[in-house]
Amino acid sequence: MHDFDLKLYLAEHKRMVDEALAESFPNPTGLEKKVLEAIRYSIFAGGKRLRPILCLAAAEVVGGSSHKVMPVACALEMIHTYSLIHDDLPAMDNDDFRRGQPTNHKVFGEAIAILAGDALVTEAFGLIARLPVKDGIDPERILQVIRLVVKAAGYRGMIGGQTIDLECENRTVSLATVEYMHVLKTGALISASLEAGAILGGGSPEQVALMTRYGHHLGLAFQITDDLLDIEGDAELMGKQPGSDAAKNKMTYPALLGVARSKEAAREHVEEALKALDSFDDKAEPLRAIARYLLGRKA
């Protein structure tokens, strides 16, 4: 299946996710409409939908239906989006632009940006809890997914990682610390996306564990290639200027390891990710292609 068309797969799945997200948010009416406008602004700001696509792909790999898993895929994108809105705030990374557009607080003000983030993380759990039990989804599996998403997004995951990132700014830290920070800050939610898809797709505990392992290595490869792009990337393709990490004294892989050894590390993590897929059949081809794609990443 070496003629697998990743570009087409990503485009089709992104479109499905975008449609489902559009249905999740009513058109803003009433006095509270400002916060819904702010939510929609950031949700539809052109994200790649990596986390929801991984969630759908994991469900397909274990023989499940991506349609049934869609609300969880949307919830993961909502959590990712909330984290970007809050990370961009003046008190955090103080970014004025994201993907070439003004950040949420530049358009709606800080107060509404904080509330839009708060609303996104809250409603994300509502979306998971509305999974149709009557469609044959075991409610205990839904609760299990809520617990693992909380772990990945809370202080044992994404928020813990962001805390470490803040604590380490302008300080020299070890490679182990940087890796731990990234595993929490971005890796945990990426792994959770795959884990949730596999659980709701009906995967066995072994299959779920392999998806989590794939997600762990994919997340690290993603972060390392992200750091490399900030040095070598093309401003136009990325929608932002390279060099912003260095300007902010962020601890990155290339800063700690150099470019050549960082590329080697990315390759190793992609290989480990692919190994985790060894026991799966052709249905794992999208996940294999996504992992390989990271090595040639341009944006």
Next chain:
Amino acid sequence: MHDFDLKLYLAEHKRMVDEALAESFPNPTGLEKKVLEAIRYSIFAGGKRLRPILCLAAAEVVGGSSHKVMPVACALEMIHTYSLIHDDLPAMDNDDFRRGQPTNHKVFGEAIAILAGDALVTEAFGLIARLPVKDGIDPERILQVIRLVVKAAGYRGMIGGQTIDLECENRTVSLATVEYMHVLKTGALISASLEAGAILGGGSPEQVALMTRYGHHLGLAFQITDDLLDIEGDAELMGKQPGSDAAKNKMTYPALLGVARSKEAAREHVEEALKALDSFDDKAEPLRAIARYLLGRKA
């Protein structure tokens, strides 16, 4: 049962909630400990635990066990606490003190305060999703509770109310708008506390609906007496200076109705709250006493 000791009931239930909350947060270790320190600072800042106590009381009224409902009671207090941390931020109400203590961002900085709030709302849903299904709690009821808490805390509830509050600052608005804002901003979570307790306590749909109605009127009476305290209250008992609403041009009941008619409105809502309890036996005495207590509120 007119010798019911409300003070003792509140003290005992507050102690139970405080103990359960203390068990919910591990002692901070590791690099991410700053955010856990900030969470513990605000969670243990001397709240009255109104929402968790109402949740426990509602479970008891319908014959359920308050012990089983405790994780949800704690989750409600976590959501309330996160809303206070974010509301106090400079971009929102810009408050330096709460209950006589420096606000979270004054102690930990804005970035950590934002993250502490984010972590609290996230972990709150994890706590509900960890309710012990093996203790005989129906997982579909747990999902129902998550959905109703999301509705009360999200843009259709608390966050919607806070958005309206921001939009109405320094503007003259109608009494209907102020009431709608309060129903969303504080009423929804108070109602949800009672509804969640009644559902998990095993209440019938009729009993759950009565608890929600009691909560609706209690929430409004609570808000009106809160506004009145800001005019007539004792600074020492409240731990804050009266007059802060007027200074911020907040739309309050006394500002719109005058003191005398606001007191009348509070009394009417307390009466409606008591009516919702008519069909319940002596187990509803704590809820009756809490409603009556609001009319003589000093802090």
